[in-house]
Amino acid sequence: MNTKRIEKNDYEKMANLAWKRYKSVRPSLVTLGDDSALKYLGYRFSKNKTKVVYLGINNNPRNYSISGYKNITVILDGPLLKRSLIHMSKLLKVKKVLVMFDSGNTWKVIVDEVFLGKTSLDLREIQVDIKLVDKFVRWKN
Numbered sequence: 001m002n003t004k005r006i007e008k009n010d011y012e013k014m015a016n017l018a019w020k021r022y023k024s025v026r027p028s029l030v031t032l033g034d035d036s037a038l039k040y041l042g043y044r045f046s047k048n049k050t051k052v053v054y055l056g057i058n059n060n061p062r063n064y065s066i067s068g069y070k071n072i073t074v075i076l077d078g079p080l081l082k083r084s085l086i087h088m089s090k091l092l093k094v095k096k097v098l099v100m101f102d103s104g105n106t107w108k109v110i111v112d113e114v115f116l117g118k119t120s121l122d123l124r125e126i127q128v129d130i131k132l133v134d135k136f137v138r139w140k141n
Helices: 008-025 035-046 081-092 105-114 136-140
Strands: 029-033 051-057 072-076 096-101 120-123 126-132
Touching: 008 035, 029 035, 035 051, 035 072, 081 096, 081 105, 081 120, 081 126, 096 105, 105 126
Parallel strands: 029 051, 051 072, 096 126
Antiparallel strands: 120 126
Protein backbone atom coordinates (compact mmCIF):
# COMPACT_ATOMS: atom_id res chain seq x y z
CA MET A 1 0.00 0.00 0.00
CA ASN A 2 3.06 2.25 0.30
CA THR A 3 1.48 4.22 3.16
CA LYS A 4 4.74 5.85 4.20
CA ARG A 5 4.68 7.79 0.94
CA ILE A 6 1.02 8.77 0.69
CA GLU A 7 -1.26 10.97 2.76
CA LYS A 8 -3.20 9.31 5.55
CA ASN A 9 -6.52 10.28 4.00
CA ASP A 10 -5.54 8.20 0.93
CA TYR A 11 -5.03 4.93 2.87
CA GLU A 12 -8.58 3.70 2.32
CA LYS A 13 -8.35 4.49 -1.40
CA MET A 14 -5.05 2.58 -1.65
CA ALA A 15 -6.58 -0.36 0.24
CA ASN A 16 -9.46 -0.43 -2.22
CA LEU A 17 -7.00 -0.45 -5.14
CA ALA A 18 -5.03 -3.28 -3.52
CA TRP A 19 -8.23 -5.25 -2.94
CA LYS A 20 -9.28 -4.72 -6.56
CA ARG A 21 -5.88 -6.00 -7.70
CA TYR A 22 -6.20 -9.05 -5.45
CA LYS A 23 -9.65 -9.83 -6.87
CA SER A 24 -8.36 -9.61 -10.45
CA VAL A 25 -5.27 -11.80 -9.86
CA ARG A 26 -6.74 -14.26 -7.30
CA PRO A 27 -3.39 -15.55 -5.98
CA SER A 28 -3.20 -18.54 -3.66
CA LEU A 29 -0.96 -16.59 -1.25
CA VAL A 30 -0.83 -12.86 -0.45
CA THR A 31 2.05 -11.17 1.37
CA LEU A 32 1.50 -7.67 2.71
CA GLY A 33 3.70 -5.42 4.82
CA ASP A 34 3.05 -3.05 7.69
CA ASP A 35 0.24 -2.23 10.07
CA SER A 36 -1.73 -0.15 7.58
CA ALA A 37 -2.22 -3.14 5.30
CA LEU A 38 -3.43 -5.21 8.24
CA LYS A 39 -5.71 -2.44 9.46
CA TYR A 40 -7.32 -1.73 6.09
CA LEU A 41 -7.31 -5.21 4.52
CA GLY A 42 -7.20 -7.69 7.41
CA TYR A 43 -10.94 -7.92 7.88
CA ARG A 44 -11.55 -8.41 4.14
CA PHE A 45 -9.05 -11.26 3.97
CA SER A 46 -10.47 -12.82 7.12
CA LYS A 47 -13.71 -13.41 5.19
CA ASN A 48 -12.16 -15.65 2.53
CA LYS A 49 -9.80 -18.62 2.41
CA THR A 50 -6.79 -17.08 0.69
CA LYS A 51 -3.67 -17.51 2.80
CA VAL A 52 -2.27 -14.12 3.85
CA VAL A 53 1.02 -13.27 5.57
CA TYR A 54 1.43 -9.81 7.11
CA LEU A 55 5.07 -8.80 7.62
CA GLY A 56 6.48 -6.02 9.76
CA ILE A 57 3.55 -5.61 12.14
CA ASN A 58 4.36 -3.36 15.10
CA ASN A 59 1.07 -3.22 16.95
CA ASN A 60 -0.64 -6.09 18.75
CA PRO A 61 -2.54 -8.08 16.07
CA ARG A 62 -5.51 -8.35 18.46
CA ASN A 63 -6.06 -4.63 17.89
CA TYR A 64 -7.04 -5.40 14.30
CA SER A 65 -9.77 -7.97 15.11
CA ILE A 66 -8.25 -10.74 13.03
CA SER A 67 -7.54 -13.24 15.83
CA GLY A 68 -8.56 -16.82 15.20
CA TYR A 69 -8.54 -16.77 11.40
CA LYS A 70 -6.56 -19.74 10.13
CA ASN A 71 -5.75 -18.13 6.79
CA ILE A 72 -3.94 -15.12 8.34
CA THR A 73 -0.38 -15.18 9.69
CA VAL A 74 1.19 -12.13 11.33
CA ILE A 75 4.94 -11.63 11.74
CA LEU A 76 5.70 -9.02 14.39
CA ASP A 77 8.42 -6.44 13.90
CA GLY A 78 8.58 -4.58 17.20
CA PRO A 79 11.99 -3.24 18.15
CA LEU A 80 13.47 -4.40 21.44
CA LEU A 81 13.85 -0.80 22.50
CA LYS A 82 14.30 -1.14 26.27
CA ARG A 83 16.79 -3.97 26.00
CA SER A 84 18.75 -2.16 23.28
CA LEU A 85 18.91 1.07 25.29
CA ILE A 86 20.15 -0.68 28.42
CA HIS A 87 22.84 -2.49 26.42
CA MET A 88 23.82 0.72 24.65
CA SER A 89 24.13 2.61 27.94
CA LYS A 90 26.54 -0.03 29.24
CA LEU A 91 28.70 0.20 26.14
CA LEU A 92 28.69 3.98 25.75
CA LYS A 93 28.10 5.10 29.35
CA VAL A 94 25.21 7.38 28.34
CA LYS A 95 22.66 8.75 30.79
CA LYS A 96 20.33 10.49 28.35
CA VAL A 97 18.95 9.23 25.03
CA LEU A 98 16.67 10.75 22.41
CA VAL A 99 14.82 8.25 20.22
CA MET A 100 13.44 9.76 17.01
CA PHE A 101 10.81 8.21 14.78
CA ASP A 102 9.17 9.21 11.54
CA SER A 103 5.39 9.48 11.35
CA GLY A 104 4.85 5.77 10.60
CA ASN A 105 2.96 3.43 12.90
CA THR A 106 6.02 2.27 14.84
CA TRP A 107 6.36 5.45 16.90
CA LYS A 108 2.74 5.29 18.09
CA VAL A 109 3.10 1.67 19.16
CA ILE A 110 6.34 2.45 21.02
CA VAL A 111 4.76 5.41 22.82
CA ASP A 112 1.63 3.44 23.70
CA GLU A 113 3.18 0.11 24.64
CA VAL A 114 6.74 0.84 25.80
CA PHE A 115 6.35 4.39 27.12
CA LEU A 116 2.78 3.77 28.38
CA GLY A 117 1.46 6.81 26.50
CA LYS A 118 4.22 9.18 27.61
CA THR A 119 7.09 10.69 25.64
CA SER A 120 9.66 10.26 28.42
CA LEU A 121 10.80 7.24 30.39
CA ASP A 122 13.30 6.64 33.19
CA LEU A 123 14.89 3.33 32.31
CA ARG A 124 17.16 2.30 35.14
CA GLU A 125 19.60 5.21 35.18
CA ILE A 126 18.86 6.41 31.65
CA GLN A 127 16.56 9.30 30.78
CA VAL A 128 14.86 8.31 27.51
CA ASP A 129 12.84 10.77 25.45
CA ILE A 130 10.96 9.92 22.30
CA LYS A 131 10.21 12.41 19.57
CA LEU A 132 8.18 12.30 16.41
CA VAL A 133 10.14 13.96 13.63
CA ASP A 134 8.01 13.96 10.53
CA LYS A 135 9.94 16.36 8.30
CA PHE A 136 13.48 15.90 6.98
CA VAL A 137 14.43 19.44 8.00
CA ARG A 138 13.53 18.60 11.61
CA TRP A 139 15.65 15.42 11.42
CA LYS A 140 18.64 17.49 10.37
CA ASN A 141 18.11 19.96 13.22
